[in-house]
Amino acid sequence: MNIVVCIKQVPDTKGGVKFNPDGTLDRAAMLAIMNPDDKAGLEAALRIKDEKGAKVTVLTMGLPKAEEVLREALAMGADEAILVTDRVLGGADTWATSTTIAGALRNIDYDLIITGRQAIDGDTAQVGPQIAEHLGLPVISYAEAIKVEGDSVVVKRQYEDRFHELKAKMPCLVTALSELNEPRYMTPGGVFDAFDKEITVWGRADLKDVDDSNLGLKGSPTKIAKASDKVAKGAGEKVTLDPAEAVEYLIGKFKEKHII
């Protein structure tokens, strides 16, 4: 079984977000990490590998520096790593990114593609489903549990107040939530092995069946007008009431705001 996990190197937003004067993210000033949803997706793939045996390939699109997250994935137990990097791919929005990644995936044998639900830098949750669309694959998003049964995957899909259990025949694509699991640590020996492995590097020329007009900044229909950090919420209103009064109070407020 061949599993491809698409991962992304993102700035660690734990220490706060830093911006360039032009409003874009100052990635150099922030620590770079493997996107948490992607890491959970990788862990899910590695668990399938541990239980049933599988070849796990990790793929990322990014700057040459993104090699770091590929090495980390190898040190956790992935078998192969592919870096898609090229100047002409820079400035890509979700459309151009998914086009690029689909172009790379057309070169690989896969039964299951796992992506993270969304990256903590862009927060769009679009790239995974778009890749599936480009490749004509079924997609199950928001996975909080993934199980392989024969030639199918059974996925628990999270909703706000419920979950769906869906079964899809492979090949298919699943987008993973960070709540899916607790990713394993690397091992020291795994780190050493990861640096002995070759990382496959692909550029524009290696992308299959893609048109230049769909790549990079020029191929990106999305234009970012302005980006900003989260605005701190106001202090709100604090009330201390016994449970019965609290219910009355809340219902009153909901009615006032036309919520109910």
Place this chain on the structure above:
Amino acid sequence: MDFLLDKKHEMARSLFREFAENEVAPLAQEVDETEVFPQGTVDKMAKYGFMGIPVPKEYGGQGCDPLTYVMCVEELSKVCGTTGVIVSAHTSLCIDPILTYGTEEQKQKYVAPLAKGEKLGAFALTEPGAGTDAQGAQTKAVLDGDEWVLNGSKCFITNGKVADVYIVIAITSITEDKRGRKKKNFSAFIVDKDAPGFTFGTKEKKMGIRGSSTYELIFEDCRIPKENLLGVEGKGFPIAMHTLDGGRIGIAAQALGIAEGALEKTIAYTKERKQFGRAISAQQNTQFKLADMAARIEAAQLLVYKAAMAKATQKVYSVEAAKAKLFAAETAMAVTTECVQLFGGYGYIREYDVERMMRDAKITEIYEGTSEVQRMVISGALLR
């Protein structure tokens, strides 16, 4: 000459730091307070290969170098000195001598499960009457048929009682030199925990590293197989000394980590703590103390890493190890004492980590050769 770590070692360090912060730091206070050996942490470290970092893969290890191992002990000790010494004693004092002096059978039988963390290791040289003067030891081993019979006791043994495999140094003969002076000849043995006649005495109540299990070992007609002799009969003393050279690098890394951990806590605290209307970090007294500590810690780190590199590339590294341990241990003690001072009254309260770190630091000046012993080793080489 290059003082920058390569990417591989940087990534290994980030692994150790992440593990230490997530898995070890939350338990550090409790481990100290309750004096309970952190078995759960050891199990997790075993799962991720931390118990056999510098051991070749063919013996179940991770196949990394001494520098990687040293960084692991350093990062663990930043948050918990107890956890640091468990790994150090196990790796440097038990696995290393078997790897260096053991037969192929001994390596297969003992190193593989130790490196995988399925078993824990310890080393027993010190006796009630023989500390720095290790020649004063009394424990004896006599060959009886196919078995060695051990009698005597060892004290202050790290990982005592929790360990499964013990390297024990014992007298196997006494010879006279030309002038008629008696000389004890030592040998090294591998003793399994379940060997008949091997029991444990009292558990020591210590000032620091309180979760580390420190026990007295008692051998009463303890019988072990003949093949558990480690190395050549009568050559146990050089084996013990060489083993301690490696162990000192581990303890130097522990001391370094404790100092770094205390400084990190103190930098954060001095930015928050306000006196006379401003953070105490705005006071030049604080700034200069922090600067002195940072410079001293970096010097210690360079000595420790140099010693680790020497272990990887040289047959003899006694002097490098002694310098690293001497300087790192004294740095740990000086830095933690200063950190407690900067914390003021809060630094004396057990709720704050620096109090524990100061108590943990003291032992690094004592065990695996006191600072005085390190000075003897260094000056001995200078005046040879």
